[in-house]
Amino acid sequence: MPNPFAIQTTVEDGLSIISLEGFVDAHTAPQFESAVQSEVDAGRIRLIVDCEKLSYISSAGLGVFMSFYEEVRERGGDIKICGLVPKVKHTFEIMGFQSLFDMPENQSAAKQSFTAN
């Protein structure tokens, strides 16, 4: 099966970077949700989701972003989505996520946009 799913979280300078690889669908979205939940529970609410190696996302994955959006922002944090390949970016755009989420080009730009705020 192509594109197995992998997820990795690192913390740098107060930013949590969750890197996704492969596909996020209804099968793998719960692991992504747990990873975000762990960060939020630990009070780390400045999140970068790096999608550089993400090849596919369905609404189950989009739903993870939706379900944490308000809580994170209410607590003064943010979720930035970076490194989207065109196919995945298109899925976000169909649902209008570009007007809700900051989507920097890459991880470096995402870090900078947090620093700028």
Next chain:
Amino acid sequence: MAAIERTFTLQVPSSTENLALIREFVTTIGRQATLHDEEINKLELAVDEACANVIEHAYGYDITKDVSVRATFDDEKLKISVIDEGRGFDPAKVPQKSVDELIHERRSGGLGIRLIKTLMDEVSYEIEPGQKNELHMTMLIKK
């Protein structure tokens, strides 16, 4: 000359684990039907959403049940049907909420049907709860 219609069917146990297999099947069919990459991506996502709905809502993650995906195409259009024998639901009765509303309710679901309708050219349903439910999705083949 009359277009030759071809039909392919995939039947898999109702588990989200099989969504990747379903996407691979649909992608292969899309290529055979000479869809462009962008159209194949739409088809892949629409069928994934439909099957995920069946696995979660129609069957409640019961892996002893099966989900069938039937694809038929000719030179002009590709029709995909997702077939189950679970609890049918009338999509017209499912409230279509905006992303803003779903976010406000902190919900992670609710986008699937909207995505399917956005991605495909035609969508229709035949519902007989507990007997047979079919979601028909059609994509026109652009030359």
